[in-house]
Amino acid sequence: MPRVETVDSELERKIDLRKLTKIYGGDRPVAAVSDINLQLAEGRFAAILGPSGCGKSTLLNLVAGFESASHGSVTVFGKPVVAPGPERAVVFQEANLFPWLNVFDNVTFSARLKGAPRQHYQPLAEELLAAVGLTGFERHMPDQLSGGMRQRVGIARALLMRPEVLLMDEPFGALDAQTRLQMQQLLLDVWEKYRKTVMFITHDIDEAIFLADVVYVMSARPGRITTELQVPLPRPRTMSVVTSGTFNQLRVEIFESIGQHRQ
Numbered sequence: 001m002p003r004v005e006t007v008d009s010e011l012e013r014k015i016d017l018r019k020l021t022k023i024y025g026g027d028r029p030v031a032a033v034s035d036i037n038l039q040l041a042e043g044r045f046a047a048i049l050g051p052s053g054c055g056k057s058t059l060l061n062l063v064a065g066f067e068s069a070s071h072g073s074v075t076v077f078g079k080p081v082v083a084p085g086p087e088r089a090v091v092f093q094e095a096n097l098f099p100w101l102n103v104f105d106n107v108t109f110s111a112r113l114k115g116a117p118r119q120h121y122q123p124l125a126e127e128l129l130a131a132v133g134l135t136g137f138e139r140h141m142p143d144q145l146s147g148g149m150r151q152r153v154g155i156a157r158a159l160l161m162r163p164e165v166l167l168m169d170e171p172f173g174a175l176d177a178q179t180r181l182q183m184q185q186l187l188l189d190v191w192e193k194y195r196k197t198v199m200f201i202t203h204d205i206d207e208a209i210f211l212a213d214v215v216y217v218m219s220a221r222p223g224r225i226t227t228e229l230q231v232p233l234p235r236p237r238t239m240s241v242v243t244s245g246t247f248n249q250l251r252v253e254i255f256e257s258i259g260q261h262r263q
Contacts, residue, residue, distance in 0.1 A: 013042040013077055015063065015165065015197065020072035021222075022058050031222035032058040035072075038216060038225060042077070042164075045191060045198040047208035047215045051258065055223030056201045060167050063199060064090050077164060086110075089163035093170045095154035097142040103129070104138040107157045121160065128156040131190050148179040152186065159194060166196045170203070184210055185239065192236050205258075206242060209233070209250050217257045227257040 020036040023029050033055035040046050048056050061067045062074055065084040074081040076088060097106045104125060105112070111121035129135055132152035142150060151171055158166060172180045184207060191198060202208050208215045209231055217227035229250060233241050241247055 015040040015199070016075040018073045020062060020074060021070050022055070022062060022067065023070040034222035034224055036223070036225055040197065040199065042197050043195045045200065045211060045213045047200045047202055047212035048218065049202055049205065049208045049215055049254065050218030050223060051220055052203060054218045054220050056218060057169055059223065060169050060199060060201050064088055064167050086161050087164045089158035089161050089166055091154050091158050091166065091168045091171045093173045095150040097150055097153055099142050102139050102141055103134060103145070103153055106142070106153055107160055109157065110161055125156070125160055128159050131193055132156050132186060146179070147175050148183050151175070151183060155187070155190065164197060166198045168198065168200045170201050172207070181239065187211065188237055205251055205254050208254070209247055210237065210242060215254060217254055227254070229253060
């Protein structure tokens with residue numbers, strides 16, 4: 001019988017950061033993150049939490065391929081990261097929609113740029129717009145949308161690329177409190193449907209616990225992973241979990257961890 005090649009889920013199907021360090025040069029070099037070790041299995045939702053300026057966004061940029069490591073390595077599903085790639089989609093704090101394109105054209109921009117026939121991307125685009133609650137808004141322009149709706153477009157646009165990994169850099173940070181809660185629940189609903197591997201950057205403890213399977217807490221600059229906490233809350237989740245004893249205990253543990261590692 002011919003030998004069948006298989007992927008070792010423990011070794012290959014994960015995001016793997018080893019001794020990852022990023023130093024910005026100049027006359028006075030500054031270490032943004034230092035000696036980061038992190039392994040995230042396929043399909044898991046990780047929140048990266050820490051104080052402002054601790055290097056959370058730098059860490060995400062290294063995984064995205066927007067920046068190169070000074071030392072150490074970044075591997076995503078067995079492949080070293082040397083540049084951005086379509087298997088790693090990024091959602092930023094601002095949706096950055098093209099103001100001259102309507103919702104549908106913003107979501108499908110990458111597919112159309114590649115010259116894909118409409119019949120190849122239209123069914124998925126319609127499915128994703130329904131998943132983020134924007135059916136009926138396909139022809140609306142960005143200036144006709146609320147901040148939360150624009151972020152929904154950004155999420156749908158990222159998922160249309162069929163990425164293996166979704167990288168999210170404080171995507172709800174600019175939203176008001178009520179809209180932010182709504183978007184957190186929507187993101188969980190979308191994640192339950194598509195089960196992408198997610199790295200979610202936040203400085204909000206409650207947001208991290210509510211969304212994630214695992215929370216990584218970073219120290220002040222240079223950012224290091226000081227704590228890894230598994231989140232044993234059952235899925236699917238609703239806002240009712242925030243009143244549970246488990247949620248409150250995790251909140252205390254994370255708060256104490258952040259306090260112990262402030263500069």
